[in-house]
Amino acid sequence: xxxxxxxxxxxxxxxxxxxxxxxxxxxxxxxxxxxxxxxxxxxxxxxxxxxxxxxxxxxxxxxxxxxxxxxxxxxxxxxxxxxxxxxxxxxxxxxxxxxxxxxxxxxxxxxxxxxxxxx
Amino acid sequence: xxxxxxxxxxxxxxxxxxxxxxxxxxxxxxxxxxxxxxxxxxxxxxxxxxxxxxxxxxxxxxxxxxxxxxxxxxxxxxxxxxxxxxxxxxxxxxxxxxxxxxxxxxx
Numbered sequence: 001x002x003x004x005x006x007x008x009x010x011x012x013x014x015x016x017x018x019x020x021x022x023x024x025x026x027x028x029x030x031x032x033x034x035x036x037x038x039x040x041x042x043x044x045x046x047x048x049x050x051x052x053x054x055x056x057x058x059x060x061x062x063x064x065x066x067x068x069x070x071x072x073x074x075x076x077x078x079x080x081x082x083x084x085x086x087x088x089x090x091x092x093x094x095x096x097x098x099x100x101x102x103x104x105x106x107x108x109x110x111x112x113x114x115x116x117x118x119x
Numbered sequence: 120x121x122x123x124x125x126x127x128x129x130x131x132x133x134x135x136x137x138x139x140x141x142x143x144x145x146x147x148x149x150x151x152x153x154x155x156x157x158x159x160x161x162x163x164x165x166x167x168x169x170x171x172x173x174x175x176x177x178x179x180x181x182x183x184x185x186x187x188x189x190x191x192x193x194x195x196x197x198x199x200x201x202x203x204x205x206x207x208x209x210x211x212x213x214x215x216x217x218x219x220x221x222x223x224x225x226x
Contacts (some may be wrong), residue, residue: 044206044217044218044219044220045155045157045163045206045208045217045220046217047214047215047216047217050213050215059213059214061213061214062120062214095162095163099210103151103211104168104210105151105153105165105168105169105208105210106153106155106163106165106208106210107165107174109162109163109164110162111162112162
């Protein structure tokens with residue numbers, strides 16, 4: 001069974017760093033793209049970026065380029081989303097997701113990680 | 120970047136009736152359009168991909184259609200569990216984009 005299990009709720013202060021995770025299981029991690037989507041409170045879905053674990057080929061949406069870093073640890077089948085300096089505007093729910101390949105859409109989603117940034 | 124615009128923002132429909140949700144792309148796009156359902160507090164659930172193909176386990180009352188710039192999700196006979204927010208999604212070229220969502224509520 002394919003599973004994407006995300007790390008738990010985070011409460012941080014502005015300026016702090018953060019790395020949230022997406023632990024996968026039930027399939028060959030190297031062969032499927034992993035993406036991250038942001039959902040601001042009460043708002044819609046926004047693509048942040050996507051990574052191909054086998055070679056770490058990564059693309060970021062223009063709004064998120066330079067704001068976050070997406071990475072993977074192939075040895076444990078886990079993807080990460082990282083901030084170096086959080087802002088209050090980063091308060092949101094973040095989803096990881098799996099995409100089978102170019103030309104395919106998302107087939108599995110993680111349960112989401114809530115990030116609260118407040119002084 | 121392709122902008123996907125959904126209409127209406129909120130749709131009020133009675134159970135058992137048909138719901139038609141629209142999504143318009145900012146330019147002519149391929150058939151790489153998907154639809155997702157999101158219930159409160161839950162992750163989005165894949166419904167439709169490649170404009171009209173139902174995802175695994177999705178009931179036949181959900182159907183997708185469209186081409187060019189205009190795409191539609193139709194729910195033929197609304198069940199109580201269908202009242203949720205629906206998003207269209209373009210996934211041909213990066214950056215992929217979502218529509219802003221249509222909230223389907225009980226009339």
